[in-house]
Amino acid sequence: MSQRRHSGFRPAGKPQKAKSTLPKEPMTLTVSGLGAQGDGLARHGDTPVFIAGALPGETVTARASGKKGDGLAADLVSVDSASPDRVEPPCPHFSACGGCSLQHYAPAAEADWKREVLRQTLRTRGLDPVVVDPVIRIGAGTRQRATFAWRRLRDRVVLGYNQRASHQIIDLQACLLLETPLADVLPALRTLVADVAPVGSMGDLSVTLTDSGIDLCLDLPDYPGLEALEQIGRWSETHAAARIGARIDGVYHPLLTPRTPLVRFDGASVDLPPQAFLQPSRAGADALLAAVRAALSGTEGPLLDLFCGLGTFALPLAAEGRAVKGFDSETTAIAALSRAAKALKRPVTATVRDLFRDPVEGKELKDVTTVVLDPPRAGADAQCRALAEKAGASVRRVVMVSCSPATFARDARTLCDGGFRLVQVVPVDQFVWSPHLELVARFERD
Ligand SMILES: C[S@@+](CC[C@H](N)C(=O)[O-])C[C@H]1O[C@@H](n2cnc3c(N)ncnc32)[C@H](O)[C@@H]1O
Incomplete structure (x- = not known):
C-alpha cells in the first residue's frame, strides 16, 4: 500500500524534514556503566547517551553524533576524569577498528x-x-581463524576489518588477537588479492590456521583464469598453504589442496571441511x-x-570410553566426524539433523x-x-x-x-x- 493511500491526506508542498534533536554543544557527562556493545553509558537529562571509549566512573566531554535506539550516540572529545581501570590500548588500530571496543579497559575489570x-x-x-x-x-594472540574484508583498488589492496559502525575497511597492519602465523601472513594476503582479484572488486577472505598449514577462502567475482591460478599455486608453495578455495556467488570452489587441512581436538585429528565451524x-x-x-x-x-559440529567434545569424550551420539545440521561436518571416529576407533555415531x-x-x-x-x-x-x-x-x-x-x-x-x-x-x-x-x-x- 502506498504511503499516500495509507495516510489518506498529505498537505501540498515540500515534505518537512524531521527536526534534529541532537545537542549541538559538547556535553559534560558522568559515565555510569557500559552498554551491551561496550560503549560508556551516561545520561543527558533523561536521554541515555552511548559514548564509545568511555568507561564507568569517568567524567567525559562528548559530542552527539547521532541517534542510538531511544538515546544518543556520542563521540568522545576528552576524558576529564579517568577511571583507575583505564589502560593504554595496545593495538595501533584501536578506536577506528570495529573489531575490539574494550582494549582500554583493564582485563580484570572487563x-x-x-x-x-x-x-x-x-x-x-x-x-x-x-x-x-x-x-x-x-x-589475545590465540585466534586460529579470521575473516577480513578487502577491496582491490587500482594501485593497491585494502584488507582488514570494517571500521566501527561503517563499511569502510581499516587497512590492517597488525591484529593482536591472531596467532602469530596468521598475523604474519597479512602482507602476503594483500599480495594474493592483488594478483588474482580484478581492479574494483571486493569481498571477504577467511583464513584458518590448521595443523597442516593455512586454509584460505577468497571471494572472487569469477572463476580465476590460468594466470591467476598460477599465482595462487606460487603463493601456496611460498606460504605452505594447506588449501586455497574461492567463494564465487556464495558457492565454495576448491582451487588447490596440497595438504588436507587437519584440526585436532584433544589429540584427535579431524579433516576440516571448507567453511566448517x-x-x-x-x-x-x-x-x-x-x-x-x-x-x-x-x-x-x-x-x-x-x-556436535566436527566433534570438539564428542571425540575427546568418546576417548574416555563413553558412547556418544552426535547430531548436527552440517553434512560435511558430520561426515568428517564420522571418518575421524572410525579411524580412531571411537564409539561415536554422527547423524545429520536439523x-x-x-x-x-x-x-x-x-x-x-x-x-x-x-x-x-x-x-x-x-x-x-x-x-x-x-x-x-x-x-x-x-x-x-x-x-x-x-x-x-x-x-x-x-x-x-x-x-x-x-x-x-x-x-x-x-x-x-x-x-x-x-x-x-x-x-x-x-
Ligand atoms: C557453536 S557451533 C558448535 C559446534 C561444536 N560443538 C564445536 O564446539 O565445534 C554450533 C553448531 O550448530 C550447528 N547448527 C546450526 N544450526 C543447526 C540446526 N538447526 N540443527 C543442527 N545443528 C545446527 C552448526 O553446524 C555448528 O556445528
Missing part, C-alpha cells in the same frame, strides 16, 4: 563487567545469578572442553552431543540420561523444550555451551521450568576486548 552482564541476564529470566563462576579469560581459538576449545568434562563429572554411560525443526524428542530420549548441547547464537529453543517435556524425564544432566547469554537464559528458563536446576555457569571469554562471552552451564534434575 572480566568482571562481562560476568555481571551475564548475571543480570540470568536475573531477568528469574535464574539464580550466584551460580556464575569468575570468567576464564583466553588471552571451528572454535575461534585452540586455547578456547580446550577451556570449553575442560569445563564440559567438569560439568559431566559424576555421570557415566552414553551421552547425546547435540550441535535440531531446530526436528529436535531429538519423545521415544528417542527414552533411557538418555546425559546431554551436551552447543547451539549457535540462536540457541536451542525447540531442543530444550523437548528435554523439558515428560518424554525427556530420564535426562538427569544437561551441559549447555553457549555463545549468547541472552538465548542461553531463555533456554535455561525452559529447562528449569521442566524440573532442572541450574547448578553452575562457567564463563569462558574467547572474545577478549569485545562485548561477547561464551559459557558452559550445568543443569541437574533428581
Whole structure:
C-alpha cells in the first residue's frame, strides 16, 4: 500500500524534514556503566547517551553524533576524569577498528563487567545469578581463524576489518588477537588479492590456521583464469598453504589442496571441511572442553552431543570410553566426524539433523540420561523444550555451551521450568576486548 493511500491526506508542498534533536554543544557527562556493545553509558537529562571509549566512573566531554535506539550516540572529545581501570590500548588500530571496543579497559575489570552482564541476564529470566563462576579469560594472540574484508583498488589492496559502525575497511597492519602465523601472513594476503582479484572488486577472505598449514577462502567475482591460478599455486608453495578455495556467488570452489587441512581436538585429528565451524581459538576449545568434562563429572554411560559440529567434545569424550551420539545440521561436518571416529576407533555415531525443526524428542530420549548441547547464537529453543517435556524425564544432566547469554537464559528458563536446576555457569571469554562471552552451564534434575 502506498504511503499516500495509507495516510489518506498529505498537505501540498515540500515534505518537512524531521527536526534534529541532537545537542549541538559538547556535553559534560558522568559515565555510569557500559552498554551491551561496550560503549560508556551516561545520561543527558533523561536521554541515555552511548559514548564509545568511555568507561564507568569517568567524567567525559562528548559530542552527539547521532541517534542510538531511544538515546544518543556520542563521540568522545576528552576524558576529564579517568577511571583507575583505564589502560593504554595496545593495538595501533584501536578506536577506528570495529573489531575490539574494550582494549582500554583493564582485563580484570572487563572480566568482571562481562560476568555481571551475564548475571543480570540470568536475573531477568528469574535464574539464580550466584551460580556464575569468575570468567576464564583466553588471552589475545590465540585466534586460529579470521575473516577480513578487502577491496582491490587500482594501485593497491585494502584488507582488514570494517571500521566501527561503517563499511569502510581499516587497512590492517597488525591484529593482536591472531596467532602469530596468521598475523604474519597479512602482507602476503594483500599480495594474493592483488594478483588474482580484478581492479574494483571486493569481498571477504577467511583464513584458518590448521595443523597442516593455512586454509584460505577468497571471494572472487569469477572463476580465476590460468594466470591467476598460477599465482595462487606460487603463493601456496611460498606460504605452505594447506588449501586455497574461492567463494564465487556464495558457492565454495576448491582451487588447490596440497595438504588436507587437519584440526585436532584433544589429540584427535579431524579433516576440516571448507567453511566448517571451528572454535575461534585452540586455547578456547580446550577451556570449553575442560569445563564440559567438569560439568559431566559424576555421570557415566552414553551421552547425546547435540550441535556436535566436527566433534570438539564428542571425540575427546568418546576417548574416555563413553558412547556418544552426535547430531548436527552440517553434512560435511558430520561426515568428517564420522571418518575421524572410525579411524580412531571411537564409539561415536554422527547423524545429520536439523535440531531446530526436528529436535531429538519423545521415544528417542527414552533411557538418555546425559546431554551436551552447543547451539549457535540462536540457541536451542525447540531442543530444550523437548528435554523439558515428560518424554525427556530420564535426562538427569544437561551441559549447555553457549555463545549468547541472552538465548542461553531463555533456554535455561525452559529447562528449569521442566524440573532442572541450574547448578553452575562457567564463563569462558574467547572474545577478549569485545562485548561477547561464551559459557558452559550445568543443569541437574533428581
Ligand atoms: C557453536 S557451533 C558448535 C559446534 C561444536 N560443538 C564445536 O564446539 O565445534 C554450533 C553448531 O550448530 C550447528 N547448527 C546450526 N544450526 C543447526 C540446526 N538447526 N540443527 C543442527 N545443528 C545446527 C552448526 O553446524 C555448528 O556445528
